[in-house]
Amino acid sequence: MRILVTGGAGFIGSHLCERFLKEGHLVDVIDDLSTGKITNLKNCLSNEKFNFYNDSVINERMMYTLIDKSDIIYHLAAAVGVQLIVEQPVRTIMTNIKGTEIVLDIAKKFQKKVLIASTSEIYGKSEKIPFKEEDDSVLGSTTYSRWSYACSKAIDEFLGLAYHRQFGLPVLIMRFFNTVGERQTGQYGMVIPRFVKAALMGEPLNVYGDGKQSRCFTYVLDVIEGMTALANDPSSFGNVYNIGSTEEISIENLAVKVKEMTESSSEIKYIPYEEAYGQAFDDMRRRIPSLDKIQAQVGYRPKVTLDETLKRIIDFFRKEIMLEKS
Numbered sequence: 457m458r459i460l461v462t463g464g465a466g467f468i469g470s471h472l473c474e475r476f477l478k479e480g481h482l483v484d485v486i487d488d489l490s491t492g493k494i495t496n497l498k499n500c501l502s503n504e505k506f507n508f509y510n511d512s513v514i515n516e517r518m519m520y521t522l523i524d525k526s527d528i529i530y531h532l533a534a535a536v537g538v539q540l541i542v543e544q545p546v547r548t549i550m551t552n553i554k555g556t557e558i559v560l561d562i563a564k565k566f567q568k569k570v571l572i573a574s575t576s577e578i579y580g581k582s583e584k585i586p587f588k589e590e591d592d593s594v595l596g597s598t599t600y601s602r603w604s605y606a607c608s609k610a611i612d613e614f615l616g617l618a619y620h621r622q623f624g625l626p627v628l629i630m631r632f633f634n635t636v637g638e639r640q641t642g643q644y645g646m647v648i649p650r651f652v653k654a655a656l657m658g659e660p661l662n663v664y665g666d667g668k669q670s671r672c673f674t675y676v677l678d679v680i681e682g683m684t685a686l687a688n689d690p691s692s693f694g695n696v697y698n699i700g701s702t703e704e705i706s707i708e709n710l711a712v713k714v715k716e717m718t719e720s721s722s723e724i725k726y727i728p729y730e731e732a733y734g735q736a737f738d739d740m741r742r743r744i745p746s747l748d749k750i751q752a753q754v755g756y757r758p759k760v761t762l763d764e765t766l767k768r769i770i771d772f773f774r775k776e777i778m779l780e781k782s
């Protein structure tokens with residue numbers, strides 16, 4: 457197969473490309489390197505079945521050529537990360553909506569399969585745990601920039617499902633819960649790379665709010681297992697699926713765990729949200745997926761525990777820090 461990965465230089469995209477190349481597919485990546493990094497693709501660049509295009513998904517002419525050539529599109533290009541969203545709300549909204557519009561419109565011309573990466577942010581402040589795909593979105597006020605991300609992704613989902621219903625386009629929506637692993641950067645807000653790096657550098661681990669908010673973190677290769685299983689199952693198209701894990705941990709317990717596992721003497725500091733984000737911030741307390749739908753469809757079950765995931769991320773950052781120092 458010839459596979460197009462938009463946003464392929466990002467954290468999840470780069471792992472996906474490695475997997476496809478291992479399976480012997482041809483892989484094209486388009487990424488404007490706004491949040492992705494070319495170094496994320498260092499295991500792919502020398503492969504003759506791999507092509508990298510440093511360009512934006514907003515470039516319609518380029519997208520036309522790439523989609524025409526491909527059999528399936530994994531549309532991962534998006535502005536993500538809470539910090540980035542709060543700091544650059546216009547970019548979040550424009551990149552996320554316009555990019556998806558272009559992908560779907562061109563895919564329709566060639567009747568190509570499209571997988572759209574969405575997010576558990578869609579559930580917003582819902583307290584109906586665990587979150588099922590058909591549950592309501594409970595989003596906050598437009599005066600909080602963070603909700604622009606969920607709203608932009610909700611539009612992407614509506615649009616993808618509309619193309620499926622109206623034009624029969626094979627579109628599949630994947631709602632990622634907190635995905636973590638090697639190569640994820642803490643630069644745009646993600647908590648695990650931040651905590652691990654801080655612990656290894658002897659810097660404070662900054663827990664926002666009271667630290668009682670919780671998340672379920674999923675190892676990136678487990679997420680990729682779910683994505684590819686769905687993509688290989690024709691009856692999954694036209695549907696929305698949660699992809700994540702149900703192993704819940706509070707952010708303050710996560711800080712303690714990272715500190716223990718790294719044998720760090722870093723301090724755990726509690727920081728009010730206003731101070732962390734420079735504005736009032738609406739966090740969600742708990743975020744747990746129901747995995748019933750994806751389990752019933754493709755038998756998906758995440759395999760890597762949080763402890764094992766953290767071990768791998770700690771090893772990754774230890775090596776990164778050593779390289780930076782040398």
Ligand code: UDP
Nearest residue numbers: 538645646647648650662663664669707739
């Ligand atoms: N968080 C934190 N310290 C940080 C970064 C994040 O305490 O340095 C908190 C954040 O407020 C949220 C949780 O960790 O409650 C997960 O944040 P992340 O940005 O990784 O993902 P989110 O679930 O918010 O999309």
